[in-house]
Amino acid sequence: MTEDDDLAALCAGAGRALAEAEGPVLAEHGLSMWQYAVLATLAHGSASSQLALAQEIHYDKTRLIALLDGLVAEGLVTRAPDPSDRRARIVRLTPAGIQRHGAVRDAIRVVEERKLAGLSPEVRRVLRSALTHLANTD
């Protein structure tokens, strides 16, 4: 796959390589890829309700419940009733969750740095920008 495949194949290849590299790091910190996705999304602060959270990380909403249960059991997040809409629960990182996310994020950055070795800062910037464009274009 060194050649001019379609972009989807290239993205899949790069994504798989990165996921494989990051997998052991996540495992060391006792998190699954999906659990980390939840922590990262919460840390960023964009999603509040569980439905929004599921959509943001593209995870099945019926399975998010068990995923959150696990994170709650580990004391990384809390599920509090939303005062303005008592149907909804607000999911929030606990201090422990913030700390755990920070540690894992840093460890992941080290791995990424290793994978990116040889690419100039300018290339990295273009890469991120182009990927973001692809992900958000209709």
Place this chain on the structure above:
Amino acid sequence: MTEDDDLAALCAGAGRALAEAEGPVLAEHGLSMWQYAVLATLAHGSASSQLALAQEIHYDKTRLIALLDGLVAEGLVTRAPDPSDRRARIVRLTPAGIQRHGAVRDAIRVVEERKLAGLSPEVRRVLRSALTHLANTD
């Protein structure tokens, strides 16, 4: 996910967006993503044996059999005994397979072109190059 997520998340997002865009095109041509991956790999000529083919597209080798069965039934590929190793079967594109692959590849390029709209040729080149680097760096 417009921000500085980890690269894996960015690749996943871009890959998913591309796959979603390409899905309908593949469906129109009566091919699944995996079937297209087989055709593309064979068209490129890199893999010959079924085991190598499975590894190249990262598909389960025990499921590749049924996948190939479908393609053979449609007359797109053939499974011929390898004269130099009678354990192995050489999988080859038929003329119909070559034609079908070409048609789908062209249709996919149109879709990619639409997704890439707004990115300069230079950016596209850097993107492909960087993704290839990521996919092939250990």
Place this chain on the structure above:
DNA sequence: GGAAACGATACGCACATGCGTATGATTTGT
């Protein structure tokens, strides 16, 4: 020439995934 490795194939298992559906509590529209 016999043992070990190998390729294709088959089968089963555990698990993940996506989808539909249901229900209870709550909000919203009229």
Place this chain on the structure above:
DNA sequence: ACAAATCATACGCATGTGCGTATCGTTTCC
């Protein structure tokens, strides 16, 4: 006030996926 929509949650199902394992024919190595 009543109907419809919404959110979290639960359950089940069909399918996809990876993994181990077995068999059969064939090749390789000693």
